Amino acid sequence: MSECEGENRAGVVEGGGVWQVGAMMEGLFYAGCGLDRVSKRRREAQWITDRLHDHGSRVVPVWKERNLIRAGAEPVPVALAGVAASEVITRSDDVVILGVDGDGAAWIAADLSSWDEASVTAIERGAKLADLRRVSAVMLSSDAALLAYARGIVHWHRRHRFCGICGSPTRSSEGGHLRMCDNPECQAQHFPRTDPAVIMLVTRQGPGGDACLLGRQDRWPRGMVSTLAGFVEPGETLEEAVAREVLEEVGIRVTGVRYRGSQPWPFPSSLMLGFRAEAEEGAEIVADADELEYARWFTPTDIDRFPEMGLKLPRVDSIARRLVEEWLREMVV
Numbered sequence: 001m002s003e004c005e006g007e008n009r010a011g012v013v014e015g016g017g018v019w020q021v022g023a024m025m026e027g028l029f030y031a032g033c034g035l036d037r038v039s040k041r042r043r044e045a046q047w048i049t050d051r052l053h054d055h056g057s058r059v060v061p062v063w064k065e066r067n068l069i070r071a072g073a074e075p076v077p078v079a080l081a082g083v084a085a086s087e088v089i090t091r092s093d094d095v096v097i098l099g100v101d102g103d104g105a106a107w108i109a110a111d112l113s114s115w116d117e118a119s120v121t122a123i124e125r126g127a128k129l130a131d132l133r134r135v136s137a138v139m140l141s142s143d144a145a146l147l148a149y150a151r152g153i154v155h156w157h158r159r160h161r162f163c164g165i166c167g168s169p170t171r172s173s174e175g176g177h178l179r180m181c182d183n184p185e186c187q188a189q190h191f192p193r194t195d196p197a198v199i200m201l202v203t204r205q206g207p208g209g210d211a212c213l214l215g216r217q218d219r220w221p222r223g224m225v226s227t228l229a230g231f232v233e234p235g236e237t238l239e240e241a242v243a244r245e246v247l248e249e250v251g252i253r254v255t256g257v258r259y260r261g262s263q264p265w266p267f268p269s270s271l272m273l274g275f276r277a278e279a280e281e282g283a284e285i286v287a288d289a290d291e292l293e294y295a296r297w298f299t300p301t302d303i304d305r306f307p308e309m310g311l312k313l314p315r316v317d318s319i320a321r322r323l324v325e326e327w328l329r330e331m332v333v
């Protein structure tokens with residue numbers, strides 16, 4: 001993510017640094033695993049074979065939608081090396097070379113989804129299978145990003161075992177960054193995909209002071225309200241997707257659509273693209289009942305009163321939360 005683009009207006013001091021209005025969002029959860037993805041080397045068959053047999057390589061097991069961690073106050077990924085790593089690689093459903101760390105060691109995700117759960121947790125004493133979103137807030141951010149990457153790409157492999165063109169089986173290639181159709185008549189190449197989704201905080205000025213629009217879906221945790229979001233459709237720009245989703249969900253036209261930052265969201269396979277947008281003057285909310293239980297304007301004072309209103313902001317790991325917090329900070333500048 002690029003640093004400090006935009007107007008770079010110095011704002012409040014936070015955590016020892018100067019927070020800047022207009023700078024792109026940084027430090028989002030699930031971003032910044034720190035590996036070099038070595039996209040050229042993973043095309044070399046011998047290099048891949050060597051990494052899979054190198055006792056210095058580290059193997060991160062993934063089981064269905066869960067990651068293997070060593071539990072504790074600050075959980076860490078189980079990262080196997082040596083003989084333990086070789087055994088897991090041999091018995092895995094698929095492996096993906098994620099990249100290489102600063103010491104030159106390869107990090108490899110191993111899909112163990114066909115194993116029974118007890119066999120996976122028995123790999124290492126004290127290991128536990130965890131839903132990443134439940135533990136990421138207390139993990140080192142680069143560890144959470146690594147596990148998110150492993151989970152996301154393993155998920156893609158599990159869902160692309162057959163060619164979408166001819167229906168024949170596919171096989172993993174290029175260290176797990178490509179699947180090739182086995183049918184000699186077809187030979188289609190399938191690359192890992194992420195689904196772009198826009199997520200936006202809509203704001204307005206007056207009449208009762210600045211406010212932001214938050215809505216609620218009935219399947220969300222009790223009391224949680226959040227920004228609007230939706231998938232980008234073929235043939236539209238990100239800005240068009242923002243405007244369309246807001247109009248569809250709450251009947252409001254927006255202007256000043258502004259990109260704020262992106263976040264990998266492999267739950268299971270999205271990339272969240274965060275935006276701000278301004279509501280057209282005098283716009284009234286007409287919430288789409290199929291999408292939302294309700295949506296309304298909240299002032300910063302309203303948000304301060306969330307605990308007594310029985311409401312809460314989205315989870316700390318989400319870009320939705322960051323969009324709201326960014327706006328709240330601007331309100332006090």
Ligand SMILES: [Zn+2]
Pocket residue numbers: 163164165166167168181182183186187188
């Ligand atoms: Zn095919």
